[in-house]
Amino acid sequence: MNDISNTPSSGNSLTAALQAALAARTQFLDARHEMALRLFNGFYEGFPNLVVDLYGRTLIVYNYAHTPSDADDAIGEAFEFFQEALPWVTSILVKARYGALEEEKKGRLLWGSGIDKRIRENGVAYAVDLRINQDASFYLDTRHLREWAKDNLEGKTVLNTFAYTGSIGIAARAGGASRVVQIDLSRTFLNVAKESCTINGFSIDRLDFQAGDFFPRVSHLKRDAARFDCVFVDPPLYSKTRGGKVDLMEESHRILNKVRPLINDGGWLVTINNALFVSGAEYMAMLESLCADGYLSIETTIPVPQDFIGFSETPAGVLPADPAPFNHATKIAVLRVRRKDAIAKPTDES
Structure with missing residues (x-):
């Protein structure tokens, strides 16, 4: 997936890109906050080190930087944006695709307590881990x-x-x-x-x-x-x-x-x-x-x-x-x- 050719323009703001991406997806958000949705695909939307998915009230931020620390600033900016834009989110998990430790790849809790264990899509409930x-x-x-x-x-x-x-x-x-x-x-x-x-x-x-x-x-x-x-x-x-x-x-x-x-x-x-x-x-x-x-x-x-x-x-x-x-x-x-x-x-x- 990281082979998609798309690099951020020097004048682009990640926050502006996140705002545009979220605005385009607002129609899909459900009132009960039970669904799963991709909120930002950086490979397509200007910042290829970053993907953000929503599972119920849990955000997953995927860090695709080959050196994970290179995306620290972007993750911090995304964290601040989504905390304000989606105040009902209860936890944020970060997964580093190229992390040195298995725990980094599976996800570390950046913020919140507990993560969602089920979502609902098209009237069907699904267990998630x-x-x-x-x-x-x-x-x-x-x-x-x-x-x-x-x-x-x-x-x-x-x-x-x-x-x-x-x-x-x-x-x-x-x-x-x-x-x-x-x-x-x-x-x-x-x-x-x-x-x-x-x-x-x-x-x-x-x-x-x-x-x-x-x-x-x-x-x-x-x-x-x-x-x-x-x-x-x-x-x-x-x-x-x-x-x-x-x-x-x-x-x-x-x-x-x-x-x-x-x-x-x-x-x-x-x-x-x-x-x-x-x-x-x-x-x-x-x-x-x-x-x-x-x-x-x-x-x-x-x-x-x-x-x-x-x-x-x-x-x-x-x-x-x-x-x-x-x-x-x-x-x-x-x-x-x-x-x-x-x-x-x-x-x-x-």
């Missing part, structure tokens, strides 16, 4: 995908791979999905998904929370002839385990082909690629190549929320690869699936 790792346990760029899941998966069976803390699966449950299986390498992350189930009053079946490597888990599901109406695939940029390799730069099609046999005829394959250096055109070309056999088709793409990337009235950064036709490097596509074994063969009338 804001210090679980260098991220905040809940991805803001996939908000519209959670809306899609809630709106489209009533009565459907769902597999959420690389689930992290399971927010997409929770949205599907909230929309009435009949079953959601969540797979992630980390049991700690899946425990957050279980907590989200609890606070929403959803039942918990331990078989639906599978901690383990994607590759053997998917192979096991294939051996069991498991089928789902929708499969979500949101892998990391690169990972290599004993089971296999994930490489979104060079081989993202391999992961998608792994899960295709698990999808019912007429179902969906939802794919996310967040590689900065993979252009939207390249990614679409890869998807179109998968569709060439006629058993997959691109149904729609889902944009990243505008608050995540900035607005027309705030300065815009330049990504290292043009994401068009997507609006961000997080490229989300929904593919419709047809199965060879479900297509009726023509009868022999001779």
